[in-house]
Amino acid sequence: xxxVENLNVRYGAVTAVKDVSLEVSEGExxxxxxxNGSGKTTTMLAIAxxxxxxxxxxxxxxxxTSLSPERVLRKGIAMVPETRxxxxxxxxxENLILGGFIHRRNRKxxxxxxxxxxxxxQVLRERQNQQSGTLSGGEQQxxxxxxxxxxxxxxxxxxxxxLGLAPAIVHHIxxxxxxxxxxxxxxxxxxxxxxxxxxxxxxAYVMALGKIAKKGAAAEIAxxxxxxxxxxxx
Ligand SMILES: Nc1ncnc2c1ncn2[C@@H]1O[C@H](COP(=O)(O)OP(=O)(O)OP(=O)(O)O)[C@@H](O)[C@H]1O
Ligand SMILES: [Mg+2]
Numbered sequence: 001x002x003x004v005e006n007l008n009v010r011y012g013a014v015t016a017v018k019d020v021s022l023e024v025s026e027g028e029x030x031x032x033x034x035x036n037g038s039g040k041t042t043t044m045l046a047i048a049x050x051x052x053x054x055x056x057x058x059x060x061x062x063x064x065t066s067l068s069p070e071r072v073l074r075k076g077i078a079m080v081p082e083t084r085x086x087x088x089x090x091x092x093x094e095n096l097i098l099g100g101f102i103h104r105r106n107r108k109x110x111x112x113x114x115x116x117x118x119x120x121x122q123v124l125r126e127r128q129n130q131q132s133g134t135l136s137g138g139e140q141q142x143x144x145x146x147x148x149x150x151x152x153x154x155x156x157x158x159x160x161x162x163l164g165l166a167p168a169i170v171h172h173i174x175x176x177x178x179x180x181x182x183x184x185x186x187x188x189x190x191x192x193x194x195x196x197x198x199x200x201x202x203x204a205y206v207m208a209l210g211k212i213a214k215k216g217a218a219a220e221i222a223x224x225x226x227x228x229x230x231x232x233x234x
Pocket of ligand 1: 011014016034035036037038039040041042043192
């Protein structure tokens, strides 16, 4: 479904992502692991069209390498950035409606999709009229993921959904993600929390210093002896 070939991304003189190649098949959840600064977010932003990159990104066989973020979204790839920003003055419901903006000309569809999302996630239903800025961190994370789903993506890019959340809430977020997967969406997940990601994903890539240092089945990566070393960058 998604194929990234020899991706290179530079910030000025510094190359943050070096010859990264990876693939995600339809229906999979694949995680991208690695230490702070190893290039995970940069890779994701380049796939989403938010950073200029060299190399090739294809989605269902179509070259999307130099498309704008909005064009990439319209092709069916939505991203949830690690910054977890809700429109805090707006209600949960209004946030969801904005997530469906690419279908904005169709009011009926917007209403239908919002209801469907609220049916799927009771926690959001209960708080649909609550101002989003007053939600807890875990609730906000669920809202931004649900909001991204409102564009009905085929592929969802999730950047560190468990960042800064208590362990019990992290479990809750993964239940939420697994429920989403049951709707058929394919997921590329960036995580610092390697244990949780490897427990839930099918395959993994580990980045170190901008490169793919290791790849394989999630169970295989979880059992590998050098995972810690890769995180420490040694
Ligand atoms: N806008 C920027 N300008 C210059 N350098 C940047 C910029 N954004 C990121 N970098 C650098 O690029 C490298 C990769 O950063 P990136 O954010 O992709 O890492 P990451 O793996 O997502 O890290 P983290 O786990 O901390 O989120 C880092 O060395 C970082 O300092
Ligand atoms: Mg990051």
